[in-house]
Amino acid sequence: xxxMTRELFFFLRLRSGIAALALLLLLGLGGVASGxxxxxxxxxxxxxxxxxxxxxxxxxxxWVSRSGDPGxxxxxTFHATWNPPSDLAFAALGLGDVAPSxxxxxxxxxxxxxxxxxxxxxxxxxxGRFDFAFVLIYVxxxxxxxxxxxxxxxxxxxxxxxxxxxxxxxxxxxxxPRIAVRLAGLxxxxxxxxxxxxxxxxxxxxxxxAVLGLIxxxxxxxxxxxxxxxxxxxxxxxxxxxxxxxxxxxxLVAPSLAHVAINTAVPLRQGAELSLLQRNxxxxxxxxxxxATMDPFFQSHPEWAGTAPVTAPxxxxxxxxxxxxxxxxxxxxxxxxxxxxxxRSRLAERLGLILPTVGxxxxxxxLAETDPRAQLAYQDRIRAFHKRLRTFYYPYIFxxxxxxxxxxxxxxxxxxxxxQP
Amino acid sequence: xxxxxxVAAAVASSAYYRDQGALxxxxxxxxxxxxxxxxxxxxxxxxHFGHFAMRPPSGLAAMDPGVEPFTGVMVYLEGHRQNSxxxxxxxxxxxxxxxxxxxxxxxxxxxxxxxLIFLGAGMVARERExxxxxxxxxxxxxxxxxxxxxxxxxxxxxxxxxxxxxxxxGNLGLNGxxxxxxxxxxxxxxxxxxxxxxxxxxxxSALTPGARPALVLLTAxxxxxxxxxxxxxxxxxxxxxxxxxxxxxxVAIQRDLRDMGDSHDPDDPYFDxxxxxxxxxxxxxxxxxxPVNYRGLLGIEGERMTASLxxxxxxxxxxxxxxxxxxxxxxSAISPTVALRRLSMTTAGTDLAxxxxxxxxxxxxxxxxxxxxxxxxxxxxTFKDDAAKSNDAAAEARSRVSADNWRAxxxxxxxxxxxxxxxxxxxxxxxxILVWLALAAGFAGLAASRLQRVAR
Numbered sequence: 001x002x003x004m005t006r007e008l009f010f011f012l013r014l015r016s017g018i019a020a021l022a023l024l025l026l027l028g029l030g031g032v033a034s035g036x037x038x039x040x041x042x043x044x045x046x047x048x049x050x051x052x053x054x055x056x057x058x059x060x061x062x063w064v065s066r067s068g069d070p071g072x073x074x075x076x077t078f079h080a081t082w083n084p085p086s087d088l089a090f091a092a093l094g095l096g097d098v099a100p101s102x103x104x105x106x107x108x109x110x111x112x113x114x115x116x117x118x119x120x121x122x123x124x125x126x127x128g129r130f131d132f133a134f135v136l137i138y139v140x141x142x143x144x145x146x147x148x149x150x151x152x153x154x155x156x157x158x159x160x161x162x163x164x165x166x167x168x169x170x171x172x173x174x175x176x177p178r179i180a181v182r183l184a185g186l187x188x189x190x191x192x193x194x195x196x197x198x199x200x201x202x203x204x205x206x207x208x209x210a211v212l213g214l215i216x217x218x219x220x221x222x223x224x225x226x227x228x229x230x231x232x233x234x235x236x237x238x239x240x241x242x243x244x245x246x247x248x249x250x251x252l253v254a255p256s257l258a259h260v261a262i263n264t265a266v267p268l269r270q271g272a273e274l275s276l277l278q279r280n281x282x283x284x285x286x287x288x289x290x291x292a293t294m295d296p297f298f299q300s301h302p303e304w305a306g307t308a309p310v311t312a313p314x315x316x317x318x319x320x321x322x323x324x325x326x327x328x329x330x331x332x333x334x335x336x337x338x339x340x341x342x343x344r345s346r347l348a349e350r351l352g353l354i355l356p357t358v359g360x361x362x363x364x365x366x367l368a369e370t371d372p373r374a375q376l377a378y379q380d381r382i383r384a385f386h387k388r389l390r391t392f393y394y395p396y397i398f399x400x401x402x403x404x405x406x407x408x409x410x411x412x413x414x415x416x417x418x419x420q421p
Numbered sequence: 422x423x424x425x426x427x428v429a430a431a432v433a434s435s436a437y438y439r440d441q442g443a444l445x446x447x448x449x450x451x452x453x454x455x456x457x458x459x460x461x462x463x464x465x466x467x468x469h470f471g472h473f474a475m476r477p478p479s480g481l482a483a484m485d486p487g488v489e490p491f492t493g494v495m496v497y498l499e500g501h502r503q504n505s506x507x508x509x510x511x512x513x514x515x516x517x518x519x520x521x522x523x524x525x526x527x528x529x530x531x532x533x534x535x536x537l538i539f540l541g542a543g544m545v546a547r548e549r550e551x552x553x554x555x556x557x558x559x560x561x562x563x564x565x566x567x568x569x570x571x572x573x574x575x576x577x578x579x580x581x582x583x584x585x586x587x588x589x590x591g592n593l594g595l596n597g598x599x600x601x602x603x604x605x606x607x608x609x610x611x612x613x614x615x616x617x618x619x620x621x622x623x624x625x626s627a628l629t630p631g632a633r634p635a636l637v638l639l640t641a642x643x644x645x646x647x648x649x650x651x652x653x654x655x656x657x658x659x660x661x662x663x664x665x666x667x668x669x670x671x672v673a674i675q676r677d678l679r680d681m682g683d684s685h686d687p688d689d690p691y692f693d694x695x696x697x698x699x700x701x702x703x704x705x706x707x708x709x710x711x712p713v714n715y716r717g718l719l720g721i722e723g724e725r726m727t728a729s730l731x732x733x734x735x736x737x738x739x740x741x742x743x744x745x746x747x748x749x750x751x752x753s754a755i756s757p758t759v760a761l762r763r764l765s766m767t768t769a770g771t772d773l774a775x776x777x778x779x780x781x782x783x784x785x786x787x788x789x790x791x792x793x794x795x796x797x798x799x800x801x802x803t804f805k806d807d808a809a810k811s812n813d814a815a816a817e818a819r820s821r822v823s824a825d826n827w828r829a830x831x832x833x834x835x836x837x838x839x840x841x842x843x844x845x846x847x848x849x850x851x852x853x854i855l856v857w858l859a860l861a862a863g864f865a866g867l868a869a870s871r872l873q874r875v876a877r
Contacts, residue, residue, distance in 0.1 A: 027649075034656045045666050052672045059679060063686065080668065094519070098491055098511045102668050112497065117505040117512070118667045121742040122488035123749065123773045124659045125511065127651035128519050138648055146637070237633045241539050244640060248535060253426065255520035256527065260433045263514055267440065271508040272448045272495050276473065279497070280455055283470045287460050314811035341513050348515030358517065365516055372515060 007177040011185065017147060021189045024135075024143045028193035031135040035090035036197055038129065042085045042101050049102055053080045061408040070396030070403035071316030078104040081385055081414040083378040086369040087203045091194065091211065092133035092361075094370025097125045103382060107393050109323040110386045111278045111330055114379055115271060132194055133364050136215060137357055138251055140190055141222045145243040147182045148226035150236035151175070157236060183223055190215050207367055214360055221356045251357045258358075262347045270337035274330040281329040285322035297321035300328060307398045316397050324390065338376060345372050381417060388412040423536045427528045427585040434524040435483040435589070442478050445494060449475040449833075457828045461821040463810065464798040465720065468791050471499030474783040474833045476506065479770030480598030481607070484589055485526030487771025490518055496780070498787035498833075500724060500794075503731045505667065506780065525586040526765050529611050530758055531647050533582045534618040538639040541575045541622035543632035545872070550631055554872075564627075564872030568865060571623045579615040586611065600840030606847050607768040613854045614761045620861040627868045646756040654752035654759065658745035664738060674730045681726055684719070695722055709804060716807045717799025721792055728788050735784065739777050746773060757857040764850035768843060779835055786833045793830070797822055 011017055057077060064072045082102045089096060100118035128134060155161040164170055191212055198208045226243055233239040285293045290310045298305035301324075310318040352359035365371040392412050396403050452473040459467065474496045482489050493506025511518050521527050545568065548554040557567065590608055593599045622639055629635040682691025699718060700706065708715040753759035766772035798807070801822045809816035 030653075034660070037660060041663065045669075049666065049668050052669060056672045056675060059675070063683070078671075094516060095512070098509065100667070102666055104668055104671070115507045116667070117493060117507060117509070119505075119664050119670070119738050120491070121659070121664060121745050121773070122491035122776060123742070123746050124655045125491040126488050127655045128521075130649075130652040130656045134652060139644075142640075142644060150633075237543065237636055240633070240636055240640075244535065245539070248532060252521060252531060253523070255517050256523035257429070257433070259514065259517035259520065260437055260523050262517065263510065264433070264437055264440070267444070268508075268513050269444050269448075271513060272444075272475075275495065275497065275507070276448065276451055276455060279470065279473075283466065286462065286466050312812050313814055313817040337513075344513070344515045348517050351517075358520075361519070362516055372513075375512070 003173050003177040004181065007181045010178075011181050017182070017185070020143055020146055021185045024140065024186065025189040025192065027135050027139055028132065028190055029196070031130055031132040032090065032193045032197035034129070035093060035131040036200060038093055038096065038131070039085040039090045039201070042089075042096065046082045046084055046102060049080060049082065053078075053104075057408060061405055064403065065405040065408075068402035068404055069316075070393065070401060071319065073403040073408070074107045074316070074320065074393040074397065076106075077408070077411070078106055079385070079389055079411065079414065080104050081378075081382050082416060083381075084416055086374075087201050088198070088207050088211070088368040089370050090197050090201050090368075091131060092364045092368040092370055093129045093131045094133075094365040094368060095372065095375050096370050097129065099375045099378075105382060105386055105389070107320065107323075107386070107389045109278060109282055109326045110383065111274060111327050111334055112282075114382060115275070132197065133361065133368075136190060136218065136364070137361050140186065140219065141247050141251065142244075143189075144186060144219060144222040145226055145240065145247065147186065148179070148223060149230055149239040149243050151178070151227065151230045153230065153234060153236040153239060156234070179223070179227070183219060186219055187216060190219070210367055211364065214363055218356060218360045250355060254355055255351075255358050255361075258348070258351050262344050266340055266343050266347070268337065268340045268344075270333045270340060274333035274337060277333065278326050278330045282323055282326035285318070285325070290318055293318060293322045293325055296325050296328070300324075301394075304394065304398045308400075320390070320393070320397055338379075341372050341376060381414075385412065385414050423528065423533055423582045424585065426532060427525055427582060430523045430528050431483070431525045431585050431589045434486070434522075438478050438483040438486070441482075445475045445477055448473070448495065449477075453832050456830065456832075459824060459827045461824050462827075463817075463820045464717075464794040464802065464822055464826075465500075467827070468500035468720070468794045471497060472787075472790060472833065474498055474779075474786060474835070476776075476779045477835060479775065480593055481590070481604075481769035482771055484524065484586065484593070484607070485765045485769040485771055486522050486524055487526075487766035487769055488773055488776060489771045490514070490522060492776045496783045498783060498790065500720075500791045501727055503735070503784065503787075506783075525589060526762075526769070529583060529586055529615070530761060530765070533579065533615060534647065534758075535640070535643050536582070537575060537579055537615070537618045538622050538636070538643055540578055541571070541619065542626055542636040542639050544571045544575065544623055545626040546629055546632040546635045558873060564869035565866070567872065568623055568627060568869045571626075572619050572865075575619045575622060576616060579619055583611060583615060600843075602840050602844045603768040603847070606844055606851055607765060610761055610764040610768075610847075610851050610854055613851075613858050614757060617757055617854070617858045617861050620858065620865050624861060624865045624868050627865075627872055646758045650753050650756035651759055651762070654749040654756075657752045658747075658749040661748050662741050662744040664741050664745075665734075670734045670738070674727070674734060677730050678726060684723060692719075695719075711804065713799045714802050714804045714807055715799075716804065717795050717797070717802065720795035720798060724788070724791050724795060728784075731784065735780070742773060754853075757854060760850045760853040760857070764847050764854065767847040767850065770838065770843070774846065775838065778838065782835055783833070790830065797826060 060073075060076045064076065080102065081104070085096060085101065098117065098120055100116070102118065103113070103116065105113050152161060155164055164174060167174065194211060194215070195208070198211070225246065229239050229242050233242060294310060304317075307317065348358065349362055352362045362371065366373065389412060392410070395401065396407070452475065456472055459470065462470070476492075476494045478489065490510035493509045495508050496506045497504045521531070545554065548557070558564070587608055590599060590604045594601060594604045621642070625639050626632075626635045629638060683689045684692060696708065699711070699715070700708070703711050705711055750759070750763070763772070767774070802820045806816040806820040810820045
């Protein structure tokens with residue numbers, strides 16, 4: 001323990017080291033603060049939306065209920081879905097910027113609504129956000145390098161290395177405590193801001209522990225790399241350059257090269273394609289016999305096959321049927337599109353097994369539920385909700401029941417899934 | 422190494438954007454074919470069938486993708502609605518997109534300066550550590566000559582790094598994809614930026630006592646300028662000006678529309694007045710007696726009302742974004758990298774302004790398309806058939822207009838911005854970079870004389 005106290009004492013007198021840790025702590029606090037502000041903005045937008053949505057529906061119900069036409073109710077009423085940021089989203093904002101956290105849908109074809117985006121300033125999204133994930137993944141390694149690259153070479157340059165090496169049990173009594181003190185300092189400088197943020201955001205214990213584990217593991221990786229270079233290299237400046245170059249490759253060059261490679265290997269044209277096809281399939285209904293729409297619809301929805309046949313050029317049941325048939329006609333493409341996004345994620349995850357920078361980035365965003373998988377899960381919840389909407393309106397439309405003021409209150413309400421481990 | 426990386430970036434990025442361009446061209450051709458191959462239809466059906474606008478990747482996207490991955494590429498254009506541009510890369514890629522996209526711009530903006538620092542941090546400082554600096558000064562060499570010599574050596578390395586980008590831009594220029602003036606400004610900006618780092622590196626190397634402090638200081642400056650400041654600036658922009666959500670806009674537009682006049686209310690004063698004016702204009706007493714289809718006229722008026730609101734809210738949104746970008750520019754005045762990035766995106770046609778131009782052009786096209794169809798409904802479909810078409814099959818058949826009309830509809834085109842206008846927009850950022858360079862050169866002059874003084 002005395003060796004530990006001595007090294008701690010040494011380190012506390014090393015002004016540059018303390019300054020570095022203070023700076024890292026400050027950056028960490030900044031990242032956590034801006035992450036918390038951003039998630040608060042997302043929560044606020046969701047809270048602001050609720051009364052607006054209610055007023056919009058009541059304005060529609062005011063005139064629709066006069067005639068009681070269920071088709072008008074289903075056609076004009078938008079229903080809100082939302083995806084509140086998770087209790088860890090502050091640490092890794094991820095897709096929170098370009099993927100919408102609010103989407104309104106109608107009982108019409110979903111494939112024409114599901115991929116809509118919110119209002120985003122791409123110039124803000126481009127440089128990336130200043131969140132805790134950024135401080136950990138990009139900035140922290142530079143501080144590890146700063147504190148460890150000259151561990152041995154500084155002593156050599158001061159002419160003390162030979163003496164220190166000949167001390168019995170040098171590793172246990174000198175180097176290990178010195179490394180431990182510096183790493184502990186880095187760990188504290190990163191963990192403190194995170195714990196503060198986790199406390200404010202109400203992050204559950206297991207997630208907090210998992211993130212602390214990621215921080216420790218990531219620091220350990222950079223520490224080992226730095227020590228290996230420090231051991232092999234001779235001059236402080238040479239070690240510093242080698243490590244900075246490694247950082248450049250691991251944190252910037254390799255991931256961005258892999259990004260272009262993955263997107264080239266898994267081209268995704270299905271999104272645009274399915275939009276074109278779905279639109280054609282939906283509108284073709286006006287030019288073909290009614291049975292050509294109703295028969296496939298009854299096949300997937302046999303419960304309505306017994307209702308009165310459509311004879312007039314227009315009937316709402318036919319109208320909503322062709323929207324559904326349009327969705328069904330592109331179901332394969334929609335699945336392929338979803339699979340393509342997953343495949344890109346999977347390839348990135350495989351890269352994460354080799355590159356710790358990528359691995360930690362992905363793990364952190366997975367825990368924070370701000371990655372593409374989380375976005376797809378939200379889309380799945382919207383799909384399920386859309387199905388509930390259709391099931392709600394169909395009885396009114398197919399049985400030609402009047403849709404009154406009180407029926408608007410019976411419409412299904414979206415409930416964001418309570419987040420589960 | 423950087424040379425290799427720039428070549429790899431240029432090749433990979435060019436291939437990617439060639440694919441993207443081909444894909445979008447195919448989608449555009451498909452959308453145009455879908456539109457022109459429609460059968461005889463009621464014009465209002467075609468208003469809802471709508472059209473698609475595809476945003477072609479800019480000619481220089483391979484050099485600098487800019488905001489390209491974070492913007493949608495395809496907008497569905499239909500009546501009464503304004504949809505978002507969808508299927509941007511950021512939403513359908515893995516999280517790796519957040520590490521940046523490997524392009525020649527990325528290599529030259531981020532990687533090349535760090536390499537210059539590695540090569541140059543010790544240039545003067547090591548001479549001082551070894552004592553050779555003093556010898557040279559005593560031998561009569563001037564500090565200025567020494568520093569210029571070091572800068573030339575480091576500048577040669579920078580020139581090698583920039584070569585592939587120059588070739589890429591030059592090649593695109595020869596293919597006619599880039600105007601000489603914008604391509605020239607872009608290369609000039611990158612040149613000045615790299616020279617700035619060359620001068621700064623030698624300057625710091627001359628002022629610091631040793632090679633190691635020079636390296637630490639320069640690396641910290643690099644990290645600040647390239648990695649930290651752009652993100653802090655984005656955070657400040659997003660924090661100070663908040664964007665409305667699409668839902669808020671949509672609800673507000675519906676509310677404003679109801680305040681103007683409720684088309685679902687048969688006794689609405691606004692539409693009642695519209696009816697009376699129209700009847701008076703044509704000198705008839707009933708809508709049935711109008712020489713044109715009143716429903717078509719209502720469609721024209723309704724679209725005019727919604728579009729005016731769409732434009733008003735879109736202008737508000739883009740104004741808020743411009744506010745954010747201004748804040749970002751102010752905060753990032755301390756980083757020459759941000760000025761270069763703006764110059765590069767502007768000249769590459771991958772900035773926010775170009776994206777906005779696309780959204781505006783798509784909306785203009787949408788409006789003209791819908792009004793053309795509404796006029797068709799007013800002129801070619803009788804009021805009687807229009808009213809009876811939902812229940813009477815014969816009237817429904819008569820209310821369809823000829824498919825020739827679809828073939829005669831002009832397709833959406835996204836014209837390039839005139840090069841002179843792009844150049845005008847890019848000039849301020851180029852000036853900022855040159856000011857940075859001038860400042861660094863000025864300090865280098867001071868450092869040179871100090872070098873001489875200290876050595877003697």
